[in-house]
Amino acid sequence: MELGRARADLEGEDWDEAERRLLALAQAHPEELDIGFALQDLRLAQVARGLPPAGLDREGDGGSAAVPLGADPKVLALERAAQPDGLVESGAQDVVARLYAEQLHSSPSVPNLVLAARVQRDPAQALAWLGQALSLDPTCAWAHYGRAHALLRMRDQYRWRNSREALELALEIDPTHLHARRLEAWMLAQEGAGEPAAWAIERWLIATEFDPRVRHEHRVAARLDLARVWLALGATELALRELETLEGEPIGRARRLLLLAVARTEKEDIDGALQAVRQASLIRGVGVLPFVQEALLREHWLQDREGSLALWKNI
DSSP: OHHHHHHHHHHTTOHHHHHHHHHHHHHHOTTOHHHHHHHHHHHHHHHHTTOOOTTSOTTSOTTGGGSOTTOOHHHHHHHHHTSTTOOOOSHHHHHHHHHHHHHHHHSOOHHHHHHHHHTOSOHHHHHHHHHHHHHHOTTOHHHHHHHHHHHHTSOOTTHHHHHHHHHHHHHHHOTTOHHHHHHHHHHHHHTTOOHHHHHHHHHHHHHTTTOTTSOHHHHHHHHHHHHHHHHHTTOHHHHHHHHHTTTTOOTTHHHHHHHHHHHHHHTTOHHHHHHHHHHHHTSTTOOSHHHHHHHHHHHHTSOOHHHHHHHHHHO
8 A cells, every 4th residue: 555655654764755655645635634644744754854845846945944953853753652643843843834824825625724723833723724624514524533632732621521522523423533533542541541541542553553544653652551551450461561562662762661660660570660760761851750750669669768869859
């Protein structure tokens, strides 16, 4: 399948080949939003690395002056994996958002409204565009899914309830919508829904195992969500199995190690837990959580109050 080859090129950072395949697919299937999302992902990756986005003249300005040159691809991947829809919150998104806003202005359509909303930082603007899409096509599951995603970003006390309602409409229209099912599973996990969350994530992982529409990093993030749910349910062995099979995976590595530390603590493997948090502490941009975990391990399991206090003082 050509989309699968394009996705493999994209994940392998073969930008030229991914661009060639995706531009051809987009031209042949302009209404197909799975292809549109993949092309959008390519453009985000290109711009983040200082390249003009696909479809623009590489000798022209292409908006490249606004690109955050020198961005670390691993850091960007971690940022993507932390979000349900995987978008990078960076200068790259601003550049690509302008590109899609211009495309929408020159060629208004339901697919272009959905694509422009997906990369729009301002959730109110995204919702306005998605509202326009639904006024044109009330049965567009993609637009309902986009609304669910955008509503979560609103500063509103009812955003989760509103998002669930939009998501229910998307799934009522298309029960097989992979992106909507992923958001559903993510929301259940975030809400501590226990077994229903685990079942939803497992079903999604099984359904998408060989699906070229789904990015590898999204599957990694879902597996980490599943491990966290298993830990919350007390199913430590299931969590360990999920985490250990991800050993060596660079995407989500810090999160995996921190969850692994929790799982090993539950098994009373304190040396293993300490090893995991120390590995996590060496990862760029990880924050203070590994040091907090180590301080707690030292205080409550090793009775090393001095070592624990020293860590707390440096946090």
